[in-house]
Amino acid sequence: EFPPGDEAYHTYAEMTEALRAAQRAYPGLARLSSVGRSYEGRELYLIKISDNVDRDEAEPEVLFTCNQHAREHLTTEMCLHLVQRFTARYATDATVRQLVDSREIYVLPQVNPDGSEYDIAGGRYKGWRKNRQGSGTDPNRNWDYRWGCCGGSSGNPRSDTYRGTAPFSAPETRAVANFVNSRVVGGSQQITAHIDFHTYSELVLWPYGYTYADTAPGMNAEQARRFADIGRRMAATNGYTPQQSSDLYITDGSVNDWMWGVHGILSYTFEMYPRTSSGLSGFYPPASVIPRETARNDAAVDVLLRAAGGA
Ligand SMILES: CC(C)C[C@H](NS(N)(=O)=O)C(=O)O
Ligand SMILES: [Ca+2]
Numbered sequence: 001e002f003p004p005g006d007e008a009y010h011t012y013a014e015m016t017e018a019l020r021a022a023q024r025a026y027p028g029l030a031r032l033s034s035v036g037r038s039y040e041g042r043e044l045y046l047i048k049i050s051d052n053v054d055r056d057e058a059e060p061e062v063l064f065t066c067n068q069h070a071r072e073h074l075t076t077e078m079c080l081h082l083v084q085r086f087t088a089r090y091a092t093d094a095t096v097r098q099l100v101d102s103r104e105i106y107v108l109p110q111v112n113p114d115g116s117e118y119d120i121a122g123g124r125y126k127g128w129r130k131n132r133q134g135s136g137t138d139p140n141r142n143w144d145y146r147w148g149c150c151g152g153s154s155g156n157p158r159s160d161t162y163r164g165t166a167p168f169s170a171p172e173t174r175a176v177a178n179f180v181n182s183r184v185v186g187g188s189q190q191i192t193a194h195i196d197f198h199t200y201s202e203l204v205l206w207p208y209g210y211t212y213a214d215t216a217p218g219m220n221a222e223q224a225r226r227f228a229d230i231g232r233r234m235a236a237t238n239g240y241t242p243q244q245s246s247d248l249y250i251t252d253g254s255v256n257d258w259m260w261g262v263h264g265i266l267s268y269t270f271e272m273y274p275r276t277s278s279g280l281s282g283f284y285p286p287a288s289v290i291p292r293e294t295a296r297n298d299a300a301v302d303v304l305l306r307a308a309g310g311a
């Protein structure tokens with residue numbers, strides 16, 4: 001459980017109950033499923049939000065993933081805020097209704113529930129980042145695109161950026177990748193856009209992460225320009241700093257590189273609040289900031305949902 005004062009943050013059980021409650025309250029709009037299990041056997045819950053939710057309609061599909069990194073608990077709240085906004089406001093908010101009626105929105109609030117639960121065990125924060133497989137694998141170095149290619153991860157199991165023994169050696173990244181692979185229907189990937197939420201630093205990041213170059217195989221100048229244009233439009237709404245991922249530092253095996261490199265999905269990372277911090281406290285902002293710092297991304301999310309349809 002979370003330490004005293006931080007009860008508003010959702011544990012894995014509370015997150016699961018929030019998803020179940022959304023499905024119960026909005027059965028025509030929300031459908032809960034699992035994409036698989038974590039290393040310790042926790043279901044990796046996914047909720048789909050759309051009109052006629054039980055039908056696979058010819059609408060652009062957009063995926064939001066959160067909590068790849070255990071200690072980044074504000075991101076779980078970000079995904080749950082998305083679920084809340086697109087279900088509870090459907091009846092009253094014309095913007096929300098238009099988006100839910102014309103898109104299929106997938107939200108995965110905890111990619112790494114084992115790590116997240118370990119980080120808060122006993123009501124004390126551990127500063128834990130990775131999953132709980134052996135000494136821990138960094139999920140965001142375990143994706144199967146240019147895995148371990150470029151000095152953007154570690155081969156040392158003790159390292160916080162340990163890439164694992166092989167691409168998708170982590171059950172969690174394997175399960176999410178299986179789901180994305182399953183959305184190739186009739187030879188084309190139905191998911192057109194994606195945001196992976198992290199904390200912290202207030203950044204909008206786009207691929208590639210494995211190279212400093214703006215263009216590279218699978219990313220031509222026009223595609224790079226589109227990533228930057230949409231990235232800048234999103235950053236203009238939330239005050240984050242837009243940049244290519246590698247401008248921060250080189251990463252290899254990251255989710256954005258895989259989503260774009262393998263599936264052509266317009267995939268971003270949002271590093272949320274705070275912008276700066278000393279040491280680990282940046283990962284543990286007071287629960288009082290949750291409403292403000294999750295709603296802060298509403299307009300950016302709408303920019304992406306529109307871009308997913310070609311806007
Ligand atoms: C998406 C990359 C470029 C940044 C991310 N930073 S974090 N969230 O781990 O501090 C990471 O190292 O995975
Ligand atoms: Ca629909």
Ligand SMILES: [Ca+2]
Nearest residue numbers: 056057058059
């Ligand atoms: Ca569809």
Ligand SMILES: [Zn+2]
Nearest residue numbers: 069072198199
């Ligand atoms: Zn992170």
